[in-house]
Amino acid sequence: MEHTQNTPELEKLPLGPDDFSPATASEKESLVIMRESVNFWADGLRRLRKNKIAMVSLFFILLIVIFAYILPSFWPYTYDQQIKYSENLSAFEYGKTELQRIEAGESVFPHICGTDKLGRDFAVRLMMATRVSLTVGIICSICVLVIGATYGAVAGFTGGLVDDIMMRFTDILYTIPDILLIILLSITLKPRIISLAETPGFEWMQKVGANLIAMFIVFALLYWVGMARITRSQVLVLKESEYVTAARALGAGSGRIIRKHLLTNCIGTLIVTTTLQIPAAIFTESYLSFLGLGVSAPMPSLGSLATDAVKGMNTYPHLLLLPAILISVTILVFNLFGDGLRDAFDPKLKN
């Protein structure tokens, strides 16, 4: 009963009887190609590499890191070295004594960015300031990560009343005006840290400076709230996921579930949030140092450099502009890189 209207078409085709013999299983299988295997990290890195903005930002971050941590060791001046008669030089200018030395045939390294009012080489101060700001940013972010992630994970994983109480506590912390608290804390903490620094074993504190330590503590105490909330919400979603239920059905304990399933699935978000926390910390540090609450002299930070320069703003604008530009660029590249990381590793935004 089947009839066909296009047999002529069939005859046009150069097909032999062999073509109508059954295909073997291997012939069929050869058609099924499995795509190349990619794991999460490789896939994320591939996406990150394709992101031009993130790669340019990463390049700048590397430059800044070299500038802050490597260059000062090779620089002929130190950040607290005051050169007499070389105060307030502009770029590539030499002071009186230095000119004499040049005339005497000595080679004197130029002050690329000039000097400040105490005759300190401004370029090295900028480097050290960047180092301080970066260190503060990174250490604070790590503190925030450790405290926030642990707190959030515990709250989310335990759930129930514990979760309620823990999260109400973070709500309270959230309502406290942070700058006010930072100011109060650094004032009250400072004498204690100074006296602590005198006890044996804590001498290193003196070098870092009481203000800086106060700042770490304040950051650690205040800024983990956001991280805790993010981690908690992630954990809440993840712990209800079927693969966690499956792991429980297999007999996995809480420790294993947290380590193998929850952490590995949160880690993308945690890395991204931490990276985005760095510029925020740098910003707050600069801001506080600008207010005079940051690092103690002679240790510079980008914010305190800016404060020092404000008074002579009209005469020596570069002393203000350079740290200001450095702050902006650092914060911008970290933010852009963080965004790139998020696009690459945070599966929620992954398309």
Add this chain to the structure above:
Amino acid sequence: MSEKLLEIKDEHLSFFTPAGEVKALNGVSFSLDEGEVLGIVGESGSGKSVTAYSIMGLTAYPGRLIGGTIRFNGHQVERMSEKEFRKMRGNEVSIIFQDPMTSLNPVYTIGNQIEEVIRLHTDKSKGEARARAKELLELVGINEPDKRLKQYPHELSGGMRQRVMIAIALACEPKLLIADEPTTALDVTIQAQILELMQELRQKMGMSIIMITHDLGVVASMCERIAVMYAGHIVEYGSTDEIFYHPSHEYTKGLIGSIPKLTTEESERLVPIEGQPVDLLNPPAGCPFAPRCRSCMKVCLRRMPPKTQLSDTHYSYCWLRQKEAAEGGERA
């Protein structure tokens, strides 16, 4: 026969994703008469929804129509602008989506959402639109329409929401209703209610329906014609009885064979289609179904089979039918 309501010829559509070109439709052709109910059956990723969406211009970036023509109700759809589409959508053609939970806006009342559609396409006043909205709710079998009009979507059950979606879709008496898996997210008893309602409405209003589903049970009771899709091809097309009682493509046969029967005493073993669905990023050169086909021949792997016309309404794309036809021809 009068002019066809819808005529799609050799439609090719691809999605250009970062991973490469996904060939969603590879030469889809079919037509639809006024008042006809067509079922498009296929697995996920077979292109059944994309076909229907392209009629409404809803295959936005990264999807692109790369060939073929679509004529609908006198429109040259492939040349239409977004503005023309907007005029056409909801007015001449409407769509019901699978998930009634997400296709209604949670911040507006049911009444607001129905009236909005009415006032968008007609010049009815606010009062008239409200009256029409009430009429529509009654039409789709919602009791206490006055109360429902003031409610928000979350206050309604899934079945009720799907009824509201149908009311919105029918607000302007479209010529064509596209139902994209309208009952998949619903329970069986609610599914039965909705299917009953759709049949009733079709008799009352006489519109054409394209029913997209993976459930052969749904098309068996609803549709007059069935198009079976696989990997962006219509592999078989025919009347409902032809498809169910004389399936000609190996894929259609496989689909019918893999459904468990409710009414036999001893459960005989199911006959599944082996293998996995095609990867549309690297579709096979020949018949897309070849790697999973039991009766696959050498030619199937290399070349797409031509159309075999089995009756006026029934055709399929399978080398086996070509072979039979050729042998029949030789003998004659």
Add this chain to the structure above:
Amino acid sequence: MSGERNLIEIQHLQQYFPAGGRGQKRRWVQAVDDVSFFIRKGETLGLVGESGCGKTTVGRTMLRLYEPTDGRILYDGEVIYDSGRCPLQNADGSPVLDENGSPKCGVKTAVDMLPFRRKMQIVFQDPYASLDPRMTIGDIVGESIDIHKLCSSKQERRERIISLLERVGLNSEHANRYPHEFSGGQRQRVGIARALAVRPEFIVCDEPVSALDVSIQAQVVNMFEDLQREMGLTYLFIAHDLSVVKHISNRIGVMYLGKLVELADSFELIAHSVHPYTRSLISAIPVADPQVARASKRIPLQGDVPSPLNPPSGCRFRTRCPYADEQCAAEVPVFREIGPGHWAACHHLDRVEGEMTPLLPVTMG
């Protein structure tokens, strides 16, 4: 094939979930209420019902993935959970009485589940959500091997994983890949391999084929059948699709709003269902046969399933039941045996039976 021994049994199982509110005002989602059944060794019990009827909760509570609020769970004769509040039963179902002649309750028990996790396993519905996206297929399948320390060496572990993957139709190449590289059907096979890794006796199949395409669904159903035959597994097969459940099950239980309403041999349940809900459910299934579909009579159900937060008094089905009267609102119908192995909970079985017409043209044999 099915032995007479009950492998797993639940008695008066109740599972309420808190739904907000504190103290006196606390509200509960009554997900499962007073459900009792047993599964014989080597048998498949199907559990059907609409979404929100509690079938998934029953499955998970049996494995004590949720701690029950009341009831008793026995595995292979051993009590693995007892709330201490529900009466003990004799083998014939009559209550055990104490000296005073009042029903005796069991002792409150909640055993450590770890040894039972090797005997009871679960396969999930959603093959996308049930596999950890950061783990390779090999690690997913091997997780239970690590937890229960089933292999002494890495080599042995790897071989075991590969043999499991091959058992479910995958191959060793797949072990180092990640879940997102697989199709739904293949992921479901991974889920099955994971459950099989501990060599379980009992598997809860929680809608294992609902998310799959029809052609793939048949592959997975066949695999479940093969595994059962070869490994002597016992299944609780949960699904909303009665045709699939009918195909794979020896007996079927029908749930509605947290209650078991009917339980019988699978053919008996389809052909001679007595509960009005079961009958509507069967008639609502779209038949993939145009002539039958045109001819078959539907028993349409009005309205929607009420909220389990606030279920109707008496019989929970009464709000949608064509036979409901005052008695249904006042009394909870008893789940009783109405024929050999055929249980149902309805006040009006006589009336329902009186109006019985065959729902579908049933082909015997």
